[in-house]
Amino acid sequence: xxQIHPIILCGGSxxxxxxxxxxxxxxxxxxxxxxxxxxxxxxxxxxxxxxxQPLVLTNEEFRFLAREQAEGVGLADARIVLEPVxxxxxxxxxxxxxxxxxxxxxxxxxxxxxxxxxxxxAFLDAIRAGAQAAEQGRLVTFGIxxxxxxxxxxxLEVTSKPAVGEVAELAQFVxxxxxxxxxxxxxxxxxxxxxGIFLFRVGDIIAAFEAHAPDMLEPCKxxxxxxxxxxxxxxxxxxxxxxxRAQSIxxxxxxxxxxxxxVPVDAGWSDxxxxxxxxxxxxxxxxxxxxxxxxxxxxxxxxxxxxxxTIHLVGLGLxxxxxxxxxxxxxxxxxxxxxxxxxxxxxxxxxxxxxxxDYPRFHRPWGWYxxxxxxxxxxxxxxxxxxGGILSLQSHVHRAEHWIVVEGSARVTVGDEVKLISExxxxxxxxxxxxxxxxxxxxxxxxxxxxxxxxxxxxxIERYEDVYDRS
Numbered sequence: 245x246x247q248i249h250p251i252i253l254c255g256g257s258x259x260x261x262x263x264x265x266x267x268x269x270x271x272x273x274x275x276x277x278x279x280x281x282x283x284x285x286x287x288x289x290x291x292x293x294x295x296x297q298p299l300v301l302t303n304e305e306f307r308f309l310a311r312e313q314a315e316g317v318g319l320a321d322a323r324i325v326l327e328p329v330x331x332x333x334x335x336x337x338x339x340x341x342x343x344x345x346x347x348x349x350x351x352x353x354x355x356x357x358x359x360x361x362x363x364x365x366a367f368l369d370a371i372r373a374g375a376q377a378a379e380q381g382r383l384v385t386f387g388i389x390x391x392x393x394x395x396x397x398x399x400l401e402v403t404s405k406p407a408v409g410e411v412a413e414l415a416q417f418v419x420x421x422x423x424x425x426x427x428x429x430x431x432x433x434x435x436x437x438x439x440g441i442f443l444f445r446v447g448d449i450i451a452a453f454e455a456h457a458p459d460m461l462e463p464c465k466x467x468x469x470x471x472x473x474x475x476x477x478x479x480x481x482x483x484x485x486x487x488x489r490a491q492s493i494x495x496x497x498x499x500x501x502x503x504x505x506x507v508p509v510d511a512g513w514s515d516x517x518x519x520x521x522x523x524x525x526x527x528x529x530x531x532x533x534x535x536x537x538x539x540x541x542x543x544x545x546x547x548x549x550x551x552x553x554t555i556h557l558v559g560l561g562l563x564x565x566x567x568x569x570x571x572x573x574x575x576x577x578x579x580x581x582x583x584x585x586x587x588x589x590x591x592x593x594x595x596x597x598x599x600x601x602d603y604p605r606f607h608r609p610w611g612w613y614x615x616x617x618x619x620x621x622x623x624x625x626x627x628x629x630x631x632g633g634i635l636s637l638q639s640h641v642h643r644a645e646h647w648i649v650v651e652g653s654a655r656v657t658v659g660d661e662v663k664l665i666s667e668x669x670x671x672x673x674x675x676x677x678x679x680x681x682x683x684x685x686x687x688x689x690x691x692x693x694x695x696x697x698x699x700x701x702x703x704x705i706e707r708y709e710d711v712y713d714r715s
Contacts, residue, residue: 245375246351248443250290251340254283254302254310254357255330259589260518260582262600263573264551269603272358273309276522278535283310283357284317289364290355291319294371298322299343300357301336307477308609308712326474328482334457334496335488337442338464339480341449348447351378354493355441360525362512369409374443374507377411382505383452384443385414385498387436389510393426396517396583398438398494405433406508414504417494436508440515442493449497456500463488475713519566519575519582523547532559545579573599609712610635611688623700625693629654633689634682636710643697643704645673647681652689655682678708 258271265271272283280288287298298319302310304326314322325343327336337354344350353371361367374384387400389408399418406412417438421429429435444452453461467484498504514525523545526533532540536550536557543562550557552571559567564579577585592600605614610633617624629635629652637657647656648670655664656671657680664684665671673679675697683689707714 245294245372245379246349247296248294248371248375249296249344249350249352249446250298251337251352251354252283252286252290252298252300252357253333253336253354254300254306255327255336256356256358258358260586261516261522262585262589263568263570263575264549266599266603267601268305269605269607270306270358271516272356273306273313276516277360277526280317281313282360282516284313285361286355286357286359287314287317287319287322289361289367290353291317294368295353299340300324301327301340303327303330304479309607311476324477326477326479327485328480329486331485331488331490333440333493334453334491335460335464335485337449337493338453338457338460339468339485341446341453342465342468343478344446345450348445348450350446351375351443352446352449353441353443356515358516359439359441360512360514360516362525364511366408366511367509367513370507370509370511371443373409373411374505377505377507378443378445378448381445381448382411382503383448383498383501384411384505384507386439386441386443386509387412387506388439388513389508390430390435390437393423393430394437395421395423395426397515399429400436400438400506401429402434402436402506402508406436406506408508408510410508412506412508414506417499436506437513438494439509439513442498448503452497452501457491457496460488460496517583518585519547519568519577520579523566523579547579570604572604609633609714611683613693616692618700621696621698621700623695625695627691627693629681629683629689629691631683631686631688634711635680636705636707636712636714637678637680638705638707639676639678640697640704641676641706642699643695644675645679646694646696647671647673648692648694650690650692652683652687653685654689654691655684656680680709 257267258265261271273281275281378384401415402412403415463484467480470481472479514521523533530545532543533547538548538557540559543559546562546565548559549568555569557569566577568575589600605612611628611630613625613627649665653666
């Protein structure tokens with residue numbers, strides 16, 4: 245068997261796990277299960293002897309985060325492709341295939357970056373079985389053996405009751421059912437959940453697009469051919485990619501093709517698409533799931549999660565409840581309504597509530613910052629600059645700043661003066677002064693920034709030089 249090219253789709257917004265997952269910091273980058281993020285777990289799972297260099301498709305906003313987390317699991321060779329706009333899975337997968345088009349007989353495995361697979365060994369066994377079918381020209385999709393009448397997933401109907409690890413033939417795709425239909429399909433034994441994971445030869449999937457979605461080929465080719473290499477990222481051409489119609493791979497190709505094989509998988513899979521599914525993945529015999537600073541008293545079948553060390557969440561007498569506390573937002577919901585959290589986010593957006601999309605900690609290529617206190621003419625931030633991190637050379641029209649280093653050391657430029665600031669030392673940045681901060685050390689540097697002025701928005705920045713080439 246040839247090495248398989250992992251194609252990792254990493255552009256989702258994950259609003260159904262709000263407030264932990266938001267548009268500016270979606271669930272794939274969050275350590276929801278403890279330790280590595282879901283994206284990092286996916287990267288680890290698709291590495292080793294079976295796999296070649298990973299190819300990650302994400303968006304502009306997450307590029308440095310995707311690279312940093314890949315490096316964090318020893319996969320610094322990951323090639324990261326930037327989608328200028330979201331166009332669903334079909335254009336992303338076609339673009340990945342076009343990148344690999346010089347090796348048409350190679351296999352490519354497409355996987356979302358935010359799924360849980362509790363038994364990686366069983367999953368790899370399923371991939372091996374699928375690879376045999378893919379090498380014979382089949383388009384392979386992986387179906388999850390269902391254990392409940394789930395109404396939130398699409399289904400795959402196969403021609404006969406399959407055994408785990410064996411290749412079955414697809415009869416048809418089935419849309420998300422109502423509960424009665426879901427119960428019928430669970431009892432039938434010939435229906436599997438559609439995982440959104442695919443395996444095929446490069447040339448075969450390109451041929452499938454030529455047959456069933458030929459209008460996507462030229463704009464994807466153009467976006468790739470006129471794209472640019474930028475700081476180690478492959479940036480697709482914005483105008484060309486924006487002209488591709490947005491559609492999923494299921495609708496564009498898979499439901500129309502006649503060479504589909506299905507590999508059943510029983511590997512503890514979950515798309516973690518709601519708080520109830522996270523609870524189900526972690527709970528033992530319906531017990532509570534607790535994370536962070538939490539105390540549960542007389543609670544049953546509940547999920548309690550605190551994501552701030554300064555907030556201690558106490559649950560008293562809760563049953564079938566989700567309670568998630570963050571510094572800037574709290575969610576309390578009946579477990580049965582957890583699929584409706586996406587509607588909560590939509591409501592908050594209509595009301596212009598910043599917490600709908602903005603995460604309390606803003607990640608940047610040099611580190612992160614968070615607001616500790618905000619007034620009408622002042623703001624206090626905590627800033628972390630990672631070793632070697634360098635902020636842009638910049639100035640502000642409306643605010644002055646005072647920096648106090650509380651851990652590590654900072655090299656600070658103010659006008660023509662450059663000096664090293666150590667712990668418990670500070671520097672003042674007058675309004676309009678050209679300045680820069682960097683961390684020359686080998687450990688993270690933390691500082692407190694106090695801003696004062698008539699306008700404190702992040703768009704009050706004029707950049708003169710930026711090693712990360714942000715416009």
